[in-house]
Amino acid sequence: MVIPVHDVNPVRRTPWVTYALIAANVVVFLRTPGVAGSVAGGSDLARLCHLQAFIDHYAAVPRELIHHQLPRLVPTGRTGVGPQGPGCVVGAPSYDKSPPLSVLTAMFLHGGWLHLLGNMLFLLIFGNNVEDRMGHVRFLVFYVVCGYAAGYGFALLNASSGEPLIGASGAIAGVLGAYIVLWPTARVWVLVPFLVFLPLRLPAWLVLGFWFVLQAVYSSGHGVSGAGTVAYAAHVVGFVAGMLLAWPLKPGTPPPPEPRGLLFGRRARPRSAW
Structure with missing residues (x-):
């Protein structure tokens, strides 16, 4: 897997929406109980119970999105001792959850530092140009629409799943x-x-095409172990939705600058003048 660090594609205006989305994701992550205090997310029981309750409240769940089947018992965030020993206490939910709204809130939840930083790196590198082309308001709408397409697309493919879906x-x-x-x-x-x-x-x-192919392969269950912990199918659906929504803008999009200097790790030779 390649790690992008910078694109050679200048923008004409400050990408305020991209910066705001990154800031919002970081703030929500720091406010998520039991996650920000540890790179690994933490294993303390009390922290884990708080995290489970928070995720259950704000994450998108395929079964809830498709069938509107809200659970009668949810994690309460408290710990207790039962027949099997210490664990998280469950009880009737103390809140009313809206499955459609949970798709939006889930876009700002992350399970750990690596999850957050990886997403924000891609958003910072590629989001500024897309925002520059679309404009601030249209880009924000585009971002949310792609998130909803990815969330509901994944839910349709996993309609009976009760596993929470989180992440941008x-x-x-x-x-x-x-x-x-x-x-x-x-x-x-x-x-x-x-x-x-x-x-x-x-x-x-090449960079993004390779990324997309990997997501498609992983979503089919091939090439990776434990694929069920990552919603690769949501990545595929979101990517395709973004392509379709951006296609009408392609004819009027200025081309990127011509590459100069280093290319593939070597300095390109100047062309001879005729």
């Missing part, structure tokens, strides 16, 4: 889909793990 990945996948449509030849600096992290400058269609 589906919405950000839509941003990546829009980027590959609008600037397929833009150069992206990436780090490729090959003994050491090797810096390369590759076209966006």
Whole structure:
């Protein structure tokens, strides 16, 4: 898996919405009980029970989205001792949950530092250009629509699942889909793990296309163990939704700057003049 660090594609205006989304995700993460205090998310029972209750309240659950089957018993955030020993106490929910609204709140939840930082890195690198092309308001609407498409798309494919769906990945996948449509030849600096992290400058269609292929393969259950813990299908749906929504903007999109200097880790030779 390559790690993008910068794209060679300048913007004309400050991407305030992208910055605001990153800030909102970070603030919500820091306010999520039991997560921000540890890189691994923590294993303390009290912390785990608080986290389960918080996630159950605000995460999107496929069974709730498709069948509107809200559970009668949910984690309360308290600990107790039962026949099986210490554990999390469950009880009747003390809140009214709206499944459609949970798709929105789930977009700002993350399960750990790596989950958060990985998503925010992709949003920072590719979101600024998409926002620049669409404008602030349209980009915000686009982001939310892609997140909803990813959430409901995953739910339709897993209608009986009671596992919570969290993360901005589906919405950000839509941003990546829009980027590959609008600037397929833009150069992206990436780090490729090959003994050491090797810096390369590759076209966006290769970087993002490779990312999409990986998500599609993983969503089918191949090539990765424990695929059920990551909603790869949501990434695929969000990416396709972003491509479709951005396609009408392609004819009027200015091309990225011509690549100069280093290319694929080597300095390109200047062309001879005729």
